[in-house]
Amino acid sequence: MIEEMRLRDLGVIADATLPIGRGFTAITGETGAGKTMVVTGLGLLLGQRADSGAVRSGAAQAAVEGVWLVPEDGPVAARVREAGGDVEPLGDGAAELYLGRTVSSEGRGRATVGGRTAPAGVLADLADDLVVVHGQSDQLRLRSASAQRDALDRFGGDPVTAARAAYRSAWDTWRELDAELATLTADRDGRAREAEELRAAITEIEAAAPIAGEEEDLARRAERLANAEELRIAAVSAHAVLSSDDDGPDVVVLLAEARRALERVASSDAELASIGEQIADLGYRATDIAVALSGYLADLDESGPHELAAVDERRGVLAALARAHGSVDAAIALLETGSARLLELDDDGDRVERLGVQRDAAAAELDAAADALTAARLEAAARLGAAVTEELHALALPDAKLTVEVTPSSTPGAHGRDDVAILLAPHPGADPRPVSRGASGGELSRVMLAIEVVIAGVDPVPTFVFDEVDAGIGGAAAIEVGRRLARLAESSQVIAVTHLAQVAAFAGNHLTVVKGNDGAVTASSVRRLEGAEREAEMARLLSGLSDSDAALTHARELLETGRGAH
Secondary structure: OEEEEEEEEEOOEEEEEEEOOOOEEEEEEOOOOOHHHHHHHHHHHOOOOOOHHHEOOOOOEEEEEEEEEEEOOOHHHHHHHHOOOOOEEEEOOEEEEEEEEEEEOOOOEEEEEOOEEEOHHHHHHHHHHHOEEEOOOOOOOOOOHHHHHHHHHHHHHHHHHHHHHHHHHHHHHHHHHHHHHHHHHHOHHHHHHHHHHHHHHHHHHHHHOOOOOHHHHHHHHHHHHHOHHHHHHHHHHHHHHHOOOOOOOOHHHHHHHHHHHHHOOHHHOHHHHHHHHHHHHHHHHHHHHHHHHHHHHHHHHHOOHHHHHHHHHHHHHHHHHHHHHOOHHHHHHHHHHHHHHHHHHHOHHHHHHHHHHHHHHHHHHHHHHHHHHHHHHHHHHHHHHHHHHHHHHHOOOOOOEEEEEEEEEEEEEOOEEEEEEEEEEOOOOOOOEEOOOOOOHHHHHHHHHHHHHHHHOOOOOOEEEEEOOOOOOOHHHHHHHHHHHHHHOOOOEEEEEOOOHHHHOOOOEEEEEOOOOOOOEOHHHEEEOOHHHHHHHHHHHHHOOOOOHHHHHHHHHHHHHHHHOO
């Protein structure tokens, strides 16, 4: 709800602060005092188009600031934070939100949301969750067909809610099956080509039978075979030094002589005995190395040009596989996953048939759910039309009839198969027309008030603002307008700019806007009225005279009537 608004240099208002608060706030004042600037300022805070003509004559810019009370973790606060601003926590889950808008005399403007500059579009995003404005030129929150359908659904309560949920579930199931079937059918040739290519690839990979890490092993073998002669010469030379077949000394023989020389005197010195053991160990190791070199040479001698050719051929096969699939590892991975994919593709014909059967069954369930939703909406539409028509008769539209029409939609969707239109016949014999075109400007405010009063019981809005809701009425009809605004204020904040005492009498908070002698509205010109001051303002609204005894008596009677409504 709106806690407070401040207007500066807007229209005739130089500087005014309006304390609003909960319940029903009535704003009255002399003609030309700037009452409607309250609605204009509120429109700026809600992202409406800025008009430099609203800037007070002689001022550089107009400014509007508003303080809202909002849930700390609600959608409004979330959108504010998304825009870079924040709300001020108050405790118990509530928070204050500060909004601002400036408009220069050249037409430039700036918006602030939660303490941060933001595009005016952010204000418009917040508007639907903050305020509903009904003025002579902007009457209908139910502007679109979808909004009217949603309003009817909310009014319909649990029966419509349950039917809509069942329909949405059936719709989602049918859409998913239909989309899958359409994809399979439309891409059948492509999937056939994919299956053919996959089958050929799997055949090629299976024929090659690649092994992980095989490429590296073949590279090492190829390197060895290509340099076999150099490797043989080196191994022969090393073996001859370690263990020669000739009579000449070699490492093994020399180490054995060194060990025997030390063994002859080892009993005389333990240190030499230890060194002798180390030499013996070296001899054993040299012998082992000589044996290993003999085995290496034997293996090398068995490898010939035919083995190198076989290795090169295998490497060629793997290289071709890598070129075709990116790498040998990718080819191995494709072999592991491709079979399952091929089974899926080969099953396309059966899948199309199965999906067709499932989709037909889902379509039948969807038809039944759509019929149930339509039936629930038709029942709710009859109740809504009758309830609003009854309200209209009490609001000085005795011959008006409102109907809610539910017809088959040309574009069925997730919402159902119905179009919903709210129609008004202002008098007998008149053709029902869309409500925004079926009433005059003065009548339309009352029509919208009647709709809001009926719908608010199941679909409350945080704040309603009515401008000229009492146009063209008076007497008992005006009292009924006031009574219904008070009823609406039981579940929502209501602000009404009015010139009728019969309406203002029902407000729990009465503000007046008064022009100064210089024609301007200053900070001291907006006051909350109580007691005798309020009675005097009510008398002025009734007779034009604030001190008329008769008017004051009537004013007190109206205020007593209004208090009885709370």
